[in-house]
Amino acid sequence: MxxxxxxxxxxxxxxxxxxxxxxxxxxxxxxxxxxxxxxxxxxxxxxxxxxxxxxxxxxxxxxxxxxxxxxxxxxxxxxxxxxxxxxxxxxxxxxxxxxxxxxxxxxxxAPATPDGTARRADAPRSTSGEAWTDRIIASPAARRHAETVGLDLQAVVGTGPGGRIKVRDVTAALRGRDEVLSELAPDPLPEFVPAAVTEAAHPLAVTRSGPDTGTPILLLHGFAGDVTAWHAIERRLARTHPVVRLDLPCHGRSPRQRFRSFRDFIRPVLDTVDALKAGPMHVVGHSLGGAVALTLAERRPNLVRSLALLSPVGLGTEIDNHVLEGLCRAARPESLTPWLRRLVVDPACISDAYARAAMVAREDPDLRASQRALAASLFPDGTQSINVTPLLRRVTMPIRLVWGRADELVPWRHALAAPGRVALHLLPAVGHLPHLEVPDTVTQIIRDMIVCAGSGNRMADRGGVP
Amino acid sequence: MAIMRYAEALNAALREAMTADPSVFLFGEDVADYGGVFKVSRGLREAFGDRVRDTPISEQTLAAMAVSASMTGLRPVLEIMYADFMPLTLDALVNQASVYGYVWGDEITLPFVIRTQGGGGLGTGAQHAKSLDSFVAHIPGLKVVAPVTPADAKGLLLAAIQDPHPVIVLEHKRLYNTRAEVPDDQGPVPLGRARVARDGSDVSLIATSRMVVEAEAAADRLAESGISAEVLDLRTLRPLDVEAIVRSVAKTRHAVVINEDWGFCGYAAELSATIMEHAFDDLDAPVERVATRDMPIPFAESLETAVIPDADVITAAALRALA
Incomplete structure (x- = not known):
């Protein structure tokens, strides 16, 4: 035929x-x-x-x-x-x-129905200029549902006739995420309070958890966050690895300072990492912490065994100024919560308890003022003044970029600036806080990266010192 | 509250309307002395005398008489014995009844009713088993009702007789002997309002006339598989209760439209298009259309059964929608 x-x-x-x-x-x-x-x-x-x-x-x-x-x-x-x-x-x-x-x-x-009409879903589809394989076949209700919850239909497997995506398929795609969220939901407030082992001896506040031995995982939070931001994946990672969390300058329990540049800002971080004398670490940085982590990897290549950057800044130019300003202004949990929820696809993952914990350090007006100054310096007029893209070419450890496709603060397309060697994980229906929104997925990505970084003798390949 | 047959409920409506309003009169083939071939007008000749009249076999003339009599201020109720003969009345409907109000503004009204009955399933053959719903529902200016329950048979016929405009009442030969409760004070049922015959959440079975009965049987079968089907009895084919349809589809996201007329250019197609126009974004699957096959209605029972939709066909369509 x-x-x-x-x-x-x-x-x-x-x-x-x-x-x-x-x-x-x-x-x-x-x-x-x-x-x-x-x-x-x-x-x-x-x-x-x-x-x-x-x-x-x-x-x-x-x-x-x-x-x-x-x-x-x-x-x-x-x-x-x-x-x-x-x-x-x-x-x-x-x-x-x-x-x-x-x-x-x-x-x-196509088989005929009892009333003699042909089955539409089995009929050949019009190409109308699109590649056959790229066209998404979804019911109108499924499309609307996916749009409402911010889910990309590319990631949904259709189970209707001819592979059509139906509402139930969108629901199923969301279910995995919801299960993770429901695990998070019952956490009582104390979970978010930094563990007792916070050390004030370093230039920046350091919080440790997990076992005493093994290669540590260093977590660097994003702008306006602090150690509490990591609670969801910290609990998972600390089952197997020592976990070290820093409060960035002007954040959490670290000193409030004024910086003229990103270069100034990074200095206390380098000093703190040096003072830890922890040896090589796997480093995970989120947003502003991603730019910090990449800079750390470039300045201290021997101390960074692998690098995971979650929605990092510094790879593109635009950033949503309104959200940054809103986060800086927030002086109470009630005013912080709406801005945090702007960062995620499912607002339910920002619980009231989480917002209260995140607000503990932010109650200090001095901290808010220093963060406003920092934002004005790093992100003037909705623009990222930091550009760490060239550093991606200068470092050699395994790197994974993790980005939510629904990130409205820092667009995922900035990831396209990365060289081909860098692995990219694009997460459907996830916003700017993947470690909160899909902690199991992010944990798995970090674990895979650690396994990957553990094999072979990479340092020898580049003639460096192990 | 009395248990009544559908035919008795129609008879009660006629009796009540004729008692209340002396301008109401009945005419048609064998409606007087014989009491109607389905006995809907039984006893009315005796009760109302010349206000119930037998006529020669000439549907074209009868329809024109109904139009003319209504123009003089009377309220004629004409019985056309089989819906299969409705095409003979179409000139009076299309070129007279439906346009006079438009042509002469408010100077005249045409408060007449044509009762007829259609549908298959009784082995009446190709010339006495059709449902020509779309022929009349197609015409702007006419109202069309299709009662399913005895209570609605009484209520919708009363409303049709009281309405100042032409109303076609589509009865069904397989419904005349069905029995159900009719409230003693059953009054007119407002035209243009659908009825939720059964509440459900997974799929909407939107049906007319006796197909509502088949849809309810299909809903029973679907329930055995854990599927909750809503059955919507439209009651009035024109004007259509779009709001009720949209409400149901928005709830279930799956629609099966069912009508005993032929499928091609049929009433079910109108329902499908209406859903597409008003509830497209609510649909999780294409609308499934169930209608009579595009062919004459066979005389042989086995063949007639294969041509006219039943609960099996509706069940299969619902399962396709939910696939």
Whole structure:
């Protein structure tokens, strides 16, 4: 069953389909094998592909002489029997864009309903300029639901007819996240108060938890945060690794200072890390802490074994000024909560208890004033004045970028500035606080990174000192 | 509260309307001496004399008479024995009844009623089993009702007779002997209001006339699979209760529209388009349409059953919507 379709310049391309070979009772087939490759010349009747039908492997023949110009269903793909397997053109240039779906009369294969109407979902889909594989088939209600909760449909597996995404699929995609959130919800307030082992001897406040031995994990929070920001993943990581949390300058329990530049700002961090004498560490930095972590890795390469940057600043130019200002102004949990919730997709993950804990240090007007000054210096007029992108090329440890696709403060597209060596994790339906929104996922990414950084002799490769 | 047959409820409405308003009169083929072939007008000739009249077999003339009589201030109730004969009345409906109000403004009203009955399932064959709902529901200026329960049969016929405009009452031959309670004080049922026959949350079965009965049976079967189906009885085909449809679809996100007329260009298509226009973003699946197959109604019972939708077909459609 084939249909020639006109191309823009008048050439004809022909669609290869399984057609009647599939049998009357089949809806779909699985592609087992392609016997020719794109660009190969084919003869009419030549077997070009093998598909699996209900009972047997069935050979699919070329409908005419020509050149296989495209494979539209790869090996392993399950497709409706009316869907095109590939394209035959007069030359290798024929494309899907110029050959449209099987035309009228070519697809009498969809089963009829009792009232005689054809099943729509099984009918071939119009390409209308989009690649077949990229088009998302979702019900209107599913689209609206996903939009409401900030979920990207690209990440949702459809279980409706023809793979259509239905509301239940969006709900299922959200469920994993909700389970994590419900685990977080019952936490009593004291969970958020820094553990007793806070050391004031260093230039910055240091909080330790977890076992005494092993390679430590250093956590660097973002702007306007403090040690409490990590509570969700700290509990997970501390089961296996020593966890060290710093309060950045002007944050939490660290001294309030005024800085003229990011260079000044980073100085106490370097001094504190030096003073820890903890040896090599895995470093995780969020937002502003991400820029700090990357700078630390560049200045102290021997102390940073691997680097995870969660929604970091310093890789692009824009940043949402209103949210920054709102966070700086907030003097009570009631005024802080709405701004924190602007940072996340599901507001439920900012519990009242969390907001109260995050507000403890912020009750100090001095801290708020110094943070306002810091914001004016680092992010003037909604612009990031820091640019740490070049540092990504200068460091050699494993690096993972973790970004929520729904991050409205720092757009995930800034990640595209990273060199190809850097791994990128794009998290659907996650905002600017992935470690709070999807702590299990972020923990897993960090653990994978640690495993990855633990093998091989990387330092020797670059001629450095272990 | 009395248990009444559907035909008896219609009879009660006619009796009540004729008693209350001397301008109401009945005419049609075999409505007087014989009491109507389905016995809807039984006993009315005896009670009201010449206000109940038999006529020759000439539906085209009868419909024109109904229009004309209503223009003089009377309230005629015409019975067309089978809906299959409604095409003979269409000139009076399309070119007279539905346009006179428009052409002459408020100078005239046309308070007449045409009662007819359609539907299959009794082996009456290709010329006596059709449902031509869309023929009449298509015409602006007409109102069309299709009662399912005896109570609605009485209430909607009373409302139709009282309405100042032409109303077509579509009865169903398989409903005449169904029995249910009718309140003693059953008054007119407002035109244009649907009825939730069964509350549900997973799929909306939106049906007309006797298809409501099949939809309720389908809902029973779906319930066995743990599926909660809502059954909406439209009651009035025109004007359509869009709000009730949208409310139901917004709740269930899945819609099956069911009508015993043919599918192509049929009343079910109107329902489907209405849902698309008013509730598209609520839909989690394409609207499923259930209608009679596009062919004459067969005489043989086995074939008739295959052509006219039933609970099986509706159940299958609901499951497709929910797939």
């Amino acid at each position: 084939t249909t020639p379709t006109g191309t823009e310049d008048g050439r004809m391309a022909t669609v290869i389909t399984v057609g009647a070979a599939a049998g009357a009772y089949m809806d779909t087939v699985v592609v087992l094998e392609w016997r020719v490759a794109p660009g190969d010349a084919v003869r009419a009747g030549q077997v070009v592909a093998v598909v699996e039908t209900a009972k047997a492997a069935t050979e699919v023949e070329a409908p005419r002489d020509g050149v296989l110009s495209a494979i539209l269903a790869e090996v392993g793909a399950e497709i409706a029997i009316a869907s095109p397997l590939g394209l035959i053109g007069d030359d290798a240039d024929a494309t899907l864009a110029t050959a449209i779906q099987p035309a009228e009369g070519a697809t009498p294969t």
